Amino acid sequence: MAPHERRGAWVLAGVCVAVTAAAALREGPGLPGALVALGVGVPVAAVVGTELLLARLLRARQAASTPLALAWDDVLRARTARDLVTVPLTVGAYLLLVITARAEEVGTIQDGLSLVLLVGLLVAAGASVLLDPRGHVRRRLWPQPPAPAVPAGLPGAAGAR
Numbered sequence: 001m002a003p004h005e006r007r008g009a010w011v012l013a014g015v016c017v018a019v020t021a022a023a024a025l026r027e028g029p030g031l032p033g034a035l036v037a038l039g040v041g042v043p044v045a046a047v048v049g050t051e052l053l054l055a056r057l058l059r060a061r062q063a064a065s066t067p068l069a070l071a072w073d074d075v076l077r078a079r080t081a082r083d084l085v086t087v088p089l090t091v092g093a094y095l096l097l098v099i100t101a102r103a104e105e106v107g108t109i110q111d112g113l114s115l116v117l118l119v120g121l122l123v124a125a126g127a128s129v130l131l132d133p134r135g136h137v138r139r140r141l142w143p144q145p146p147a148p149a150v151p152a153g154l155p156g157a158a159g160a161r
Contacts, residue, residue: 001078001081001082001085002128002131004127004128004131005082005085005089005128006085008085008089008124008128009046009047009050009085009088009089009092010047012043012088012089012092012093012096013043013044013046013047013088013092015092015096016039016040016043016092016095016096016099017039017040017043017044019039019096019099019100019103020035020036020039020040020095020099021040023036023099023100023103024036027103031099031102031103032102035098035099035102038095039095039096039098039099042091042095043088043091043092043095046087046088046091046092047088047092049088050084050085050087050088053084054081054084054085057077057080057081057084058077058081060077062074078140093121096117096121097114097117097118097121100113100114100117101114
């Protein structure tokens with residue numbers, strides 16, 4: 001998986017905790033305690049749970065009879081790892097938007113922060129797509145493309161004169 005995706009889950013969880021804590025400290029009882037607990041606990045739990053599952057996925061034994069089977073196993077593991085990292089990203093983004101919207105309703109933070117965060121999340125998602133995460137997996141598994149096969153008898157073929 002591309003490193004920015006894994007780090008992004010940690011960063012988003014940290015931002016969610018920071019925004020929740022700032023809103024709770026500024027407003028106090030205006031923000032429901034359950035929402036504060038969710039905004040602090042759930043993103044951290046999602047990231048830690050994902051990291052534990054990723055470690056287990058990477059420790060799992062790879063039984064492959066051919067190099068091609070091993071490569072496919074690696075591709076499937078990479079895809080699963082990327083899907084796992086999507087969970088804390090999605091949870092963190094959703095909670096961040098819910099908390100900022102609620103904090104704006106009670107006047108804890110400036111109006112428009114939810115919109116700024118939403119635009120930031122969309123820009124980050126677009127950047128992730130442009131960085132070609134599937135290509136990253138392919139480049140890591142097969143750094144050099146295989147040499148094209150040249151049929152016998154053509155110029156450049158072994159033994160051709």
